[in-house]
Amino acid sequence: MARLIATFGYIGHLRPASGTWASLAAVLIGLAVFQTGHGWLIPVMALLATLTGFWAVPLYLGADRSADPSEVVIDEVAGQWIAMSFTAIPLWNHGLEMGLISGAWPGWVAPFLLFRLYDITKPGLVGWADRRHDPVGVMLDDIIAGIFAGLTAMVLAGLYHGVLQPWLS
Numbered sequence: 001m002a003r004l005i006a007t008f009g010y011i012g013h014l015r016p017a018s019g020t021w022a023s024l025a026a027v028l029i030g031l032a033v034f035q036t037g038h039g040w041l042i043p044v045m046a047l048l049a050t051l052t053g054f055w056a057v058p059l060y061l062g063a064d065r066s067a068d069p070s071e072v073v074i075d076e077v078a079g080q081w082i083a084m085s086f087t088a089i090p091l092w093n094h095g096l097e098m099g100l101i102s103g104a105w106p107g108w109v110a111p112f113l114l115f116r117l118y119d120i121t122k123p124g125l126v127g128w129a130d131r132r133h134d135p136v137g138v139m140l141d142d143i144i145a146g147i148f149a150g151l152t153a154m155v156l157a158g159l160y161h162g163v164l165q166p167w168l169s
Contacts, residue, residue, distance in 0.1 A: 002059035005052050005074055012071035020116060022073030026080035027112050030088065031100060039092025046081035050143060053078050058135040066133040079119065079142030079149075083111035086150030087157065110156060114149035123148075 007013060014021040026049075033041050053074040061067055087107040088098060097103030119142060122130050126148065129141035 002056040005056035006060035006072045008073050008077050012073035018070045018073055019076045019119060022076040023080040023112060023116060023119075026077040027084065027108050030081060030084045031098065031108060034088055034092065034098050039088045039098070042081055042088045043085040046078055046085055046146070049074055049078035049081055050139065053139050054136070057138050061135055061138075065135055068130075068133075068138050072138060075139045075142035076119065078139065079146030080112065080115050082143060082146030083115040083149035083153065084108060086154050087111055090154075106157070107153075110153040111149050114152050115145055118145035118148045 004010070008022050008025065011022050011025050012018045030042050030045070033039070033045070056074060057072060058065065060072060061069075084107075087104075087110065091098050091104050091107050096107075098107040099105060118126055122141065122145075126141050126145045129137050129144055131137070132140070
């Protein structure tokens with residue numbers, strides 16, 4: 001069970017860029033859930049992925065607790081859903097659509113791209129958590145990257161809707 005969770009149903013074994021594949025799978029699942037009218041479930045899924053990740057990752061790593069193998073991607077899934085929550089909840093609260101190619105598509109594209117950027121470049125606190133080299137660090141760097149990505153997506157949306165869009169009108 002720990003292997004199934006840690007690799008997010010074995011998506012972590014996809015190559016290359018297993019973290020990006022996992023993030024993309026998380027976005028697609030998030031979009032599907034949003035389309036059912038239950039956008040509030042995205043942060044719930046983020047919480048569940050985080051909690052199960054904190055349980056599964058140490059078990060999966062076993063004695064090699066300093067490793068962060070590329071197939072462990074539950075941390076990317078949790079971080080991606082955290083990032084997506086920052087845009088999904090406001091869109092859901094306002095009854096707006098967040099579709100794959102229609103509606104408020106920046107509501108998932110921006111969190112996806114920003115999360116991958118923060119996860120790969122590991123700025124500031126993301127890098128600090130990554131350098132822990134333990135199971136907590138495996139999860140924590142992506143949680144922090146997800147928070148950073150979500151906040152950045154909200155700032156960009158605010159700048160667009162509050163400054164740029166009125167100026168262009």
